[in-house]
Amino acid sequence: MKFLMYVIGIIFSLIVVMSMFFPFLNVYAKMEKIPDPYYFLVLGMDTTDVNEKVSRTDSILLVGVSEKKNKILVLPIPRDLLVNIEKETLRINAVYVKYGIEKLQKIIQDIFKVKISDYLIFDYGLFKEIGEIYAPVKIYVPKDMYYEDFHQNLHINFKQGYNYLNGEELLYYARFRYDALGDLGRIQRQKDVLFALMGEAKNSGLSKVLYSIDKVLNRTVNSFDYKKLFSLFLITKKSEINFLSLPIEIVGDYVKINNDQIKYTNKYLVDFEKPLKKEKIWVTLINNMESFKLSFYTITRQRWTNAQGYLIEIVDILPNIDGIDHNKSYLIIKNDKYERKILNEIKNRYSKITFKLIDAKQNPTQYFSIIKFLSDNFYNTLNSDVIILVGSNS
Template sequence: MVRHLEKRNERKETQKKLKQKRRKKKKLRRFFLLLIFLLLVGSAYTYYQYNKGLSEADGLFGKDGNIEFNGQNADIDKMNVLLLGIDSHGDKYSRSDTIMIAHYDKKHNQPKLVSLMRDSYVDIPGHGKNKLNAAYAFGGPELLRKTIKENFDIDVNYYAIVDFKGFPKVADTIAPEGITVTVPHEMSSGIGMTLKPGKQTLHGDKLLGYVRFRHDSQSDFGRVKRQQEVIGKLMDEALQVKTLAKAPKLWGVIDPYVDTNIPPKTFIVIGKDFLVGNQPDLKSLRLPVEGSYSNERISGIGAVLSIDLEENKQALQSFLN
């Protein structure tokens, strides 16, 4: 009798374990089905939003898959990216309107941006002395990379050429409610509009006009300061939770206006670090630094900034390190 009860209890226990195992398998199957469903929905959403952003672009920026650029592939934890702002008018290379270096350092978790004044009078390998932005016109991003290395002793790993034509759409996608700035005085010359002085919220074309205006006493210096200000504010907006859902659409808007050799996996790693980390405010530097240059006029070239290279090299190394 006792033996019979023991066997019956063993059968019940075995049946109970089998039921539990079946329930676990069902739960696991449901989990994977849900995961696959979410991945499919996410992929469809990403594809839809990307193409939606792409459809809002006004034509394609002439990308050149054969651009020479010999910057060394960077350690994923630390790199320098050459950012070039241009107006595309059908020419292969025109003089670069904006020259910046974006510095990424995972260890110190501090985004940095260096603006190089385009009128800096420097040595361009194989072309003698000229304005810094002439290097891009003479030989594209590779010659500009060599010029920056020779004059400022900094290695640039990748490039990103940005067509200003797409800036208004990119800005409005990141910050649909606009970017608040303080316009110091009336701005109109050279930007195709009039911006009145005072604190105000700017969108699209007006924001582009604000960062490109240079016809006042501060000339390019004021323009560089405003560019750094707006990039910092757009970066803050881009990292907001409400903006993250628009990331696929944003990339669709940006893609037609950017030509870059940054590997896709590098974008993913950097993006992940920015999203999960507590990113401090963007730090910025302008070269030449204050007191390290003089205004000169060179025959056949025009107005230039004659700079103290040694002082600026030291300032740059101190800023980055």
């Protein structure tokens, strides 16, 4: 009799355990095989309610997945990228709301020559809800962050160093954009949050992961199902994640794709291997002449004619920055490995001009003021190796 009760107890325990894990086993057994490579879109709406009517898409990410290569590629697409659609030129962040996800999907497919299978559209409230599941989430804050906006109910006060944030604090961190880098800095913080949440998910128990997947499915507009999202999670656990940069050119308030460089990005997305290419030095030149009557763009292009190995960006907007005097020339070398080469190049092309060297460590206020000026005028300073303020036409 005791033996029979013992056996019944074991059987009952097995039934309880199997009932607990049956949903997972059922999903796992019926999972669809994800194509390789596999691409999907992630759209972020600048609201805390995905069903709220908004006029623009705040962030657009193209994600590529290769289980064979154990890699995931994430390409942020600038909001101000100009595209042509139905004889109309508009920013890409207006396409989804005006024309729908299918039209946006086709435009991005045509640009990057890949087949996009799925999409996920989220609002920033999702950061808060997923963050609460894994809280406290460890985030490194590079410098003190403080901002109060009672209209948006946004209250930020983070200290430099490692911070352990709850869901609401993660939302504040991801939405913060009031630093020298503007939207570029905000994109970096969103990357930080995504990496932190993925790291937490990889090291969490199954119940939290399943709950997170359920939350994503029910809190977003998407074309996924439970099985596919779980498959993506399993691939993510063992994959290297790389963020790509789109090669762009700034034209006024807009962004255009650099057609000479986009082929490298497309090849990277298809092969999941960084293509070899000849490295160019990115030089940003700013007009610092107060009453320059000629075309700074034309004169500068002529001066840098036949500049082999350089990518030239010209900013014809007079900066008004404390500590920067108009009609004087300044030089910032962001990439030290090019210092000797760029100094020689400037000596040849600007032989009659004396440049004051601004060191970011010794003069951080001046340096970040210039970076903020460029960012405020929609210029990408992350890729610049050298920044030159030209204060004389000599």
